[in-house]
Amino acid sequence: MTHSQHHDRPENAPVLKVTNIKKAYGAIQAVGGVSFEVRPGEIFGVIGPNGSGKTTLFNSMLGQITPDEGRIELNGEDVTQLGPLELNRRGVGRTFQTLQVFGKMTVRDNLIVAAQEHHGSMFSRMFAPSDSGLGAKADALIDQFHIRHVADKKAGELSYGQQKLVDIAMAFMSEPDLVLLDEPCAGVNPALVGGISTLLKELNQTRRADGKASSFVVIEHNMDFVMDLCHRIMVMVEGQVMAIGTPQEIRANKQVLDAYLGN
Numbered sequence: 001m002t003h004s005q006h007h008d009r010p011e012n013a014p015v016l017k018v019t020n021i022k023k024a025y026g027a028i029q030a031v032g033g034v035s036f037e038v039r040p041g042e043i044f045g046v047i048g049p050n051g052s053g054k055t056t057l058f059n060s061m062l063g064q065i066t067p068d069e070g071r072i073e074l075n076g077e078d079v080t081q082l083g084p085l086e087l088n089r090r091g092v093g094r095t096f097q098t099l100q101v102f103g104k105m106t107v108r109d110n111l112i113v114a115a116q117e118h119h120g121s122m123f124s125r126m127f128a129p130s131d132s133g134l135g136a137k138a139d140a141l142i143d144q145f146h147i148r149h150v151a152d153k154k155a156g157e158l159s160y161g162q163q164k165l166v167d168i169a170m171a172f173m174s175e176p177d178l179v180l181l182d183e184p185c186a187g188v189n190p191a192l193v194g195g196i197s198t199l200l201k202e203l204n205q206t207r208r209a210d211g212k213a214s215s216f217v218v219i220e221h222n223m224d225f226v227m228d229l230c231h232r233i234m235v236m237v238e239g240q241v242m243a244i245g246t247p248q249e250i251r252a253n254k255q256v257l258d259a260y261l262g263n
Contacts, residue, residue: 013040013075013076014037014038014039014040014073015038015039015040015042015074015075015177015178015215016037016038016061016072016073016074016178016215016217017037017038017071017072017073017076018034018035018036018037018057018061018070018071018072018073019035019070019071019072019073020033020034020035020069020070020071021033021034021035021057021060021067021069021070021071021072022034022067022068022069022070023053023056023057023060023065023067023068024068029239030053030056030239031053031056031057031060031067031239032053032238032239032240033069033070033239033240034053034057034070034236034239034240034241035070035241036234036241036244038178038215038217039215040214040215041204041207041208041214041215042215042216042231042232043200043201043204043215043216043218043229043230043231044215044216044217044218044230044231044232044233044234045217045218045219045220045226045229045230045232045233045234046058046217046218046219046233046234046236047219047220047221047223047226047233047234047235047236048235048236048237048242048259049237049259049260051238052236052237052238052239053236053238053239053240054219054236055219056239057236058180058182058217058219060072061180061217062084062087062092062094062180063079063082063083063084063086063087064083064084066080066081067080074087074090074091074092074177074178075090075091075177077090088174088176091174091175091176091177091178092176092177092178092179092180093171093172093173093174093176093178093179093180094171094179094180094181094182095167095168095170095171095179095180095181095182095184096167096182099160099163099164099167100167100170101155101156101163101166101167101170102155103154103155103156104154104155104156105154105155106151106152106153106154106155107142107147107150107151107152107153107155107158107166108135108138108139108142108151108152110155110166110170111134111137111138111141111142111166111169111170111173112134112135112138112173113170114170114171114173114174115134115137115138115173115174116134134173137173138173139151141169141172141173142169144169144199144202144203144206145165145166145168145169145199146165146199147162147165147166147169150162159189160187160188160189161188161189161192164184164187164188164192164196165196165199168181168184168196168199168200172203175212176214177212177214177215178215178216178217179214179215179216179217180216180217181200181216181217181218181219181220182219183219183220183221184196184200184218184220185220185221185222185225186220186221193222193225196225197225197228197229200216200218200229201229204216218230223260226247227247227250227251228247230247231246232244232245232246233245233246233247233250235250235253235256235259237259242255242256242259243255243256
């Protein structure tokens with residue numbers, strides 16, 4: 001399936017549909033039957049106390065672990081058994097809690113490498129012509145992420161917050177339909193958090209304006225960030241879905257408040 005076919009999904013069909021995902025480690029049920037869907041162009045947040053199963057769920061969606069039961073569908077196609085590289089080729093971009101930037105490469109080359117990984121193998125990455133025609137795309141993202149002033153610096157020389165921006169930009173180089181953002185605010189100076197939120201909103205809007213699905217799923221501990229950024233939020237507690245709703249609905253949900261404040 002080529003990337004151009006992704007957009008043939010039926011009108012308003014979910015980009016991501018997760019049905020009754022279960023994953024146990026020994027006697028511990030990390031995820032106990034979670035279902036939700038993410039709509040085209042939607043920013044969907046996942047929150048919950050530590051140990052609520054968020055990371056296990058995310059790793060299932062990233063193809064890093066295979067759930068014991070349940071289905072994961074991307075644009076209507078069953079991708080439950082696929083690994084990270086196959087998912088990436090089908091239009092899933094991702095960021096990790098731990099930075100994936102190459103410290104000895106420039107910012108611009110980091111972005112180009114991220115797209116080459118999407119198109120080819122490690123071998124082609126090492127021996128590809130310097131920008132494989134991806135330079136213009138990298139430059140557009142560099143401007144969008146306001147990192148032009150550090151574009152030619154080695155990524156390892158940047159502040160942690162700037163490296164985080166490069167990391168997020170790398171996820172967008174392959175023009176994904178779905179981007180999974182794993183704690184984009186973790187370790188970031190609080191002054192930068194609002195900037196990351198604004199940037200993600202802008203990316204979501206510009207990509208929607210271009211007719212691209214561009215849905216985001218965000219796992220984050222920073223409640224204010226999630227409330228400000230997301231269209232809908234899913235709250236997980238002990239491997240189960242406690243609630244799914246708009247930020248307003250989640251804020252007004254007594255069960256959710258008790259789960260958080262009771263921690």
